[in-house]
Amino acid sequence: MKRIAMLTSGGDAPGMNAAIRAIVLASHYSGIQPLGYQHGFNGLLEQEYRYLGTEDVYNIIQRGGTILKSARCQPFTTPEGARLAASNLNQAKVDGLIIIGGDGSFHGAEHLSNYWNGKIVGLPGTIDNDINGTDATIGYYTAIDTALESIDKVRDTADAFERIFLIEVMGRHAGFIGLSAAVCSGAEQVLLPELYPDAPPELDDLAEHIQRAQKIRGKCSYIMVMSENLWPGGATDLANQLKARTGIECRPVILGHVQRGGSPVSLDRMLASKLGAYAVEALLAGKTGIMIGERNQQLVEVPFQQSWNKPKALDPYLVKIQRQVFDLVKNENNTN
Amino acid sequence: MKRIAMLTSGGDAPGMNAAIRAIVLASHYSGIQPLGYQHGFNGLLEQEYRYLGTEDVYNIIQRGGTILKSARCQPFTTPEGARLAASNLNQAKVDGLIIIGGDGSFHGAEHLSNYWNGKIVGLPGTIDNDINGTDATIGYYTAIDTALESIDKVRDTADAFERIFLIEVMGRHAGFIGLSAAVCSGAEQVLLPELYPDAPPELDDLAEHIQRAQKIRGKCSYIMVMSENLWPGGATDLANQLKARTGIECRPVILGHVQRGGSPVSLDRMLASKLGAYAVEALLAGKTGIMIGERNQQLVEVPFQQSWNKPKALDPYLVKIQRQVFDLVKNENNTN
Amino acid sequence: MKRIAMLTSGGDAPGMNAAIRAIVLASHYSGIQPLGYQHGFNGLLEQEYRYLGTEDVYNIIQRGGTILKSARCQPFTTPEGARLAASNLNQAKVDGLIIIGGDGSFHGAEHLSNYWNGKIVGLPGTIDNDINGTDATIGYYTAIDTALESIDKVRDTADAFERIFLIEVMGRHAGFIGLSAAVCSGAEQVLLPELYPDAPPELDDLAEHIQRAQKIRGKCSYIMVMSENLWPGGATDLANQLKARTGIECRPVILGHVQRGGSPVSLDRMLASKLGAYAVEALLAGKTGIMIGERNQQLVEVPFQQSWNKPKALDPYLVKIQRQVFDLVKNENNTN
Amino acid sequence: MKRIAMLTSGGDAPGMNAAIRAIVLASHYSGIQPLGYQHGFNGLLEQEYRYLGTEDVYNIIQRGGTILKSARCQPFTTPEGARLAASNLNQAKVDGLIIIGGDGSFHGAEHLSNYWNGKIVGLPGTIDNDINGTDATIGYYTAIDTALESIDKVRDTADAFERIFLIEVMGRHAGFIGLSAAVCSGAEQVLLPELYPDAPPELDDLAEHIQRAQKIRGKCSYIMVMSENLWPGGATDLANQLKARTGIECRPVILGHVQRGGSPVSLDRMLASKLGAYAVEALLAGKTGIMIGERNQQLVEVPFQQSWNKPKALDPYLVKIQRQVFDLVKNENNTN
Incomplete structure (x- = not known):
């Protein structure tokens, strides 16, 4: 293995730059040449790449976004697209490819592996944390702190006016951001796709809980956190x-x-730094078709299909304590 | 003057607590008893007040919201409401009243002055900065930093994806937050009520500028900041x-x-601390019917009517440099 | 179990208030009366406690420090002290006690258990993360983000001036904050107690690495993170x-x-919320003499002695990648 | 005027990049070529400069430090140094030079003007705010918010432990940061060079105030803010x-x-954007030997010597209210 390439794909996530830096540093440490493709899979089709020296990744660990840019790429999903990408990678003498992104990106990686003989490793990079086989994804920690900071500010106004606020957070299919934001902000109610898999909650139930809160506490503030699309x-x-x-x-x-x-929080920088360095090690060891994750503080190798083959479960204890906060309002005696 | 009261009214703003603290400390320093009314003008009607000791305002200078709560109060706007408020203030032996809020609150103050003989002083507290006679209002500085932090984060994604983002900020009738946020975030376009007093801008013009940016720069990010309701x-x-x-x-x-x-930034804490202390001095000097402001680094006394009788002007040089950023895109040669 | 008490002891840590809130809410949820003792173990000696209703812990989840105050308490460490504390607890009809603090506080808990028949459970609350049996301690996550934010700012100046900065972080006996801060800030060098258990590093080696960096990169910035007391x-x-x-x-x-x-980051709020709720469950189940921790995403019960009987190990992979950054400078060819 | 150059000199300050961006954009807007010299005055001696296109200043408005680097430069202060700089500027066909820095940098500008015929304009860039003729300097607003955020965090611990903390802030000769930080953090005591011009305060007086605070309030927290070197x-x-x-x-x-x-706060970005744009206008109008400042919301031109010829005065009303906080403790009756 002499030359590896990397790209970022799908929605951007804080920590992607830290991962890029880690890959570049580990490559140089191991005497390998790192290349960066621009604009996700488009870069493979357009041969948009550049060599990355250590100085190119200096002082990017703290930056949000991705210096390699990201993009959606419809043409790549065809057989012709993947064949062109494979041919271009070979022409650039790339032996291994690291793809940073979410499950859509990993599907792209799997697709490419049918047409290209190089090694492919994935890194989970998405704020949604909806990828199996890793406790957290790069960007998730920053996203919940960002959501939380905003809700903390809304709470100021909610308290001052004793008002009801409905906070819509990201997470179309997964409630990780929503659940964390709700627990951490002391929200009275949370609506997540996992809690309402078949149908949205009943309006009456939502209304009743708000009215109950106002009855027992007097006019008061009330925060409801809800996932988008719910x-x-x-x-x-x-x-x-x-x-x-x-x-x-x-x-x-x-x-x-x-x-x-936003600038990634420390946990996203650490996770990205570890996964990035380990991805280079995995390529050097001849691994392919896997995502690098971290489970129970161990770096793990996860076949791509395992990363998307079932929904990732929410922490049941977090669900439980959020439910208790809800029930406390519901059952509280009018004693205040 | 032996006893003064204070209340916060209208939309809450970061720094209101700093103002409350300053009033309480200055009162104690001058040997006066301070009272705090709850829930804006409602507190006057409901006799919801409490004595505020120095320990009550300890460690609140950094808190968002208002410990006295705020609220709208329709009944107060009637003659009966004002008469009841006046009677209640007299019963509580209040000699002077400090009202922290926006122009609606100052109209309330003026209304009350027709029915009550005590002294009334106002402090400009609103994030909108739309009050004449003061360079800034309490809360404005924090609001623009909050907006800016969010736009800085959006810019990360905008850059990573080379996308167009439209950021809607507060300021229904005044473009202060919008203009500041645009200049400080390096936005390519800004839409403010002052710039389009009669009708919203033409869709064609907005579209053309975006297309122009993409033509000369290639696919690129683009930020448009717009005031709500525009x-x-x-x-x-x-x-x-x-x-x-x-x-x-x-x-x-x-x-x-x-x-x-959010926690008020230093300039809001300073402004609130100065205005609050000076409001107590003004009451002690027998002043009434005025708002305390700061103009050109001098504390000033502004008759209530002057605070709302004409629209406050945007900084013309900020408008000019934002316009230059816009024109640079428009006129740039396709040389990149 | 009808009445449980809680106290915070030792150095304060962000998230202690979130833990207090979780204990209070879980107590009310289970129909138990929660009491809060002030000033750590001193409160036990002085009978300084108060009943905590749900409204007492409203809006404290986001606050740094501890509403129960903390303190060192020499007299408590004597047999007489512990006997008095036991007697006072019995007099207050306390059945279970939750102690939030570091290993010194857990020694205190063990000491008390020799003189008191109630149940005692500990929660790990310290920024140092130096407690065995739990992956993280309450406050650790916030501390590394705080350190990191400061180092990010210093890096601005370091870069502008191409200067060498030595950043001293907390962690007298444990390098968790130091290692995390170094990895996350992209520091060139890190000095931790675990890496130099017997003697501090040689001045010559430290100097040589700095000179090497400047030789290969030209004048450049350089960040060294070091634990205090090293x-x-x-x-x-x-x-x-x-x-x-x-x-x-x-x-x-x-x-x-x-x-x-500082306001606790989301992970500290989540950890504190889970541990606090679980501590109440553990007391209700009759458990005693244990610390509640989280290992590999499972809540665990750890006998007090296991929490301090051996030094907690740093993440070896983090040590490895930090070492690679160091070696990259050392071995880099003068090619820039 | 066809070509202008710029450099940053002296201590770096947040907002310098925003100023660089503004100069570059205004230059392009006016059809002038902007050059950036590296490493302060050293760049003039070493001919270290580069042309700055609009894309070079894209997305730097929010970054701390300075992309042009800064440095001290002893050789420049000699006649030979200035002659070399002048010759180099002429060789590079530079007509106007903008120097961003503090009073040392302006002395350098004045020195250069004795040997060079081009136009020279200065922008006040220093966190110390110790430059006459402008209400604020670029970087000052960010510095006080940074100091304040740190003190807010220390206050958490101070409160939890009821401890005394002495916070040393920057400002060797000027108390602007110290005074603002003290007022905004609710500090009990502040030590500034302006308040003790001849000798440091008496230890006895400082001790007595602390003891007095503890006597009247019981054990309590206490924050003293002090300027460095005091x-x-x-x-x-x-x-x-x-x-x-x-x-x-x-x-x-x-x-x-x-x-x-740190990333500059909005006020530093606005100030820098305005001053930078106006500096280009001033050069185009043939102005030289002046600093651009902002006084009472008007952009002003200040001869270099006026910027340093007398100490800039602190806001007397801020001094007064900080003194009242001090006196409140001193005079409070033991009634709590």
Whole structure:
């Protein structure tokens, strides 16, 4: 193995640059030449790459986004696309490829492996934490702190006005950000796809809990955290419906793309640094078709298919204590 | 003057607690008893007040929100409401009242002064900075830093994906937050009520600038900052329309109530500390019917009516340099 | 079990309030009365306690420090002290006691258990992360982010001036903060007690690496992270000696007590919330003499003695990649 | 005027990059070529410069440090140095030069003007805010927020332990950071060079105030903010002496170089953006020998000598209210 390449694909996540840096440093440490492809899989098709020296990754560990850019790439998903990519990789004399991204990116990696003989290793990079085989994904830790900082600020206003706020966080299919943000912000209610797999919750139940909180505590603030896409029409629509039902003012706050950016927190930098270095080791050891993850503080190699073949489970104890906060309001005696 | 009272009213703003603390400390320093009314003008009607000792304001200078709570209060706006408030203030032996809030709150103060003989002083507390007679309002500095931190994060994603983002910030009638956020984030475009007083901008013009940026720079990121309410349907609608017109993906981000909260930055704490202390001095000197502001680094006394009688002007040099950034894109030669 | 008490002891750590809140909420959920003792073990001697309702822990999850205060307590370490504490606990009808603190606090807990028949459970609360049986301690995650934010800022100046900075972080006997901060900040060198168990490193070796960096990279910035107490005289003395040896300006930065404070990051809030709730469950199940920890994402019960009977090991892979960064500088060819 | 150059000199300050960006954009807007010299005045001697396109300053507005690097430069202060610099500037066909730095840098500018016929304009860039003719300097606003965030964290520990902390902030000759940090953090005591111009305060007085605070409030936290260099031996020495005198534990915290770095807050970005754009306008208008500042919200031109010819005064009202906080402790009755 003389030359490895890397790319970032799918939604960007804080810590991707730390992973790129780790790969580049480990490559130089092992006497291998690292290349960086731009714009995700598009770069493979367009031969957009450059050699990465240690100075290219200096002072990027703390930066959000990705210096290699990311993008969606429809043409790559065809056989012709993958064949072109394989041919281009061979032409660039690349022996191994590291793909940083989410499960869509790993599907792309698997697709490419049918047309290319080089080794392919993946790193889980997504704020959603919805990838099996690793306790956390690169970017997840930063995203929950970003969401939390925003909710802490909303809580100031909620308290000052004794108001109801509905905070919509990212996580279309997975409630990791939502559950963490709810527990950490002391939210009274949380709506996650895992808790409502078949249908959204009943409006009446949501309304009743808010009314119950106001009955036992007097007028008070109330935070509901909800994953995007859970309620048809989102937080804005739910706020309107709750107001219509209860007569109580409810305000929506949609955190949106702010959650994808920012300087990575220390845990994301550490995870990215470890996974990146280990990915180079794995390539050198001839491994392919795997994602590098961390489970129970051990670096692990996970076949791509295991990373997406079942939904990743939420921490049941976090679900339990969030439920207790909810029930405490529900069952509290009117003694305050 | 033996006893003064204070209340916070209207939208909450970071630094209100710093102002409360300053009033309480200055009162004790001058041998006066300070009272705090809860829930804005409602507290006057409901006789919800408590004595505030120095220990009550210990360690609140850094907290967002307001320990006195805030609220809207319709009944107070009637003659009966004001008469009841006046009677309650007299019953509580209050000689002077300090009202922290925006122009709505100052209208309330003026209204009360028709029914009550005590002295009334206002402090400008709103993130919108839309009050005349003071260079800044308490909360404004924190709000622009909060907006800016969010936009800095969005810029990470914008750059990684070379995407267009439309950031909607607070400021229904005033573009202070929007203009500052745009200049400080290096935004390519800004839409403010002052710049479009009669009608929203033409969709074609907005689309053309985005297309121009992509033509001369290649695919690239692009940030547009817009004040809420400026475009019918808001950032979400404008993003959809721009996409339909240009074929380029545009993403809306609505910062919302996050901008009202958070620990106040140093300038808001300083402003609040100075205005609060001076308000007590002004009451002791027998002043009434005025707002305390700071103009050109001098504390000033502003009759309430002057605070709302004309729109406050944006900094013309900031408008100019933001316009130059816009024009640079527009006029740049295709040389990159 | 009808009444449980809690106290915080030893150095304060961000997340202690989140733990207090979790204990109080879980107690109320289980129909138990929670009491809070003030000032660590002193509160047991002085009978300084109060009942904690759900409203007492409202909005404290995000606050640094501890609402119960902490303190050292010499008198408690005597048999008389422990007997008095036991008697006071019995008088207050306390059945179970939860102690949040570090290994000194757990020694105190063990000591008390010789004189008191109630159940005692500990929660690991210290920024140093030097407690066995749990992957992390409450406060550790926040401390490394705080250290990192400061080092990120120093790096700005280091880069602008191409200067050498020595950053002294907390961790007298354990290098967890130091190692994490070094890896995450991309530091060129790290000095930890685990790496130099017998004697501090040789001045010559430290100087040589700095000179090597400057030789191969040209004048450049250089960050060395060091645990407190590792070098006799600390960072200031080492900076002076390095300058004397190499002629290169070296600046010390001592992060100090800033690392103990601040609003807890999400992981500390989550850990504290889980451990606090579980501690109440453990008491209800009749457990005693144990610390609650989290290992490999499972909540675990650890006999007090196991928490301190051997030094906790650093993550060997983190040590390895930090060493590679060091070696890269050492071995780099002069090619830039 | 066809070509202007810029450099950053002296201590770095957050916002210098924003100023560089503004100069570059304004130059391109006006059809002028901008050059950036590296390493302060050294770059003039070494002919280290490069052309700066708009893409070179993209996405730097939010970065701390300076992309042009800074440095001290002894050789430049000689006549030979200045002659060489002048010759090099002429050779590079530079018509105007913008120097971003503190008063030392402006002395350098004045020195150069004796040997060079081009136009020279200065921008005040220093965290110390010790430059006359401008209300604030670029970097000052960020520095006080950085100091404040650290003190807020220390306050958590101070409160939890009811301890005394001595916080040493930057500002060798000017108390701007110290005064702002003290007022904004609610510090009980502040030591600034302006308040003790002839000799440091008496140890007895400092000790007495601490003892008084503990007498009237019971054991309590206490924050003293002090400028560096004010007390011989610094915060560490003063803490030791206070402990020896009073028997009360006092902890020093030295904020140090952390205060120079970090992403600039919005006010520093705005100030830098305005001053940078205006500096180009001033050069185009043929101005020379001036610093651009902002006074009372107006951009102003200040002859270099006026920028350093007298000490800049602290805000007297801030001094007054900080004094009141001090006196409140001193005079409070023992009623708590």
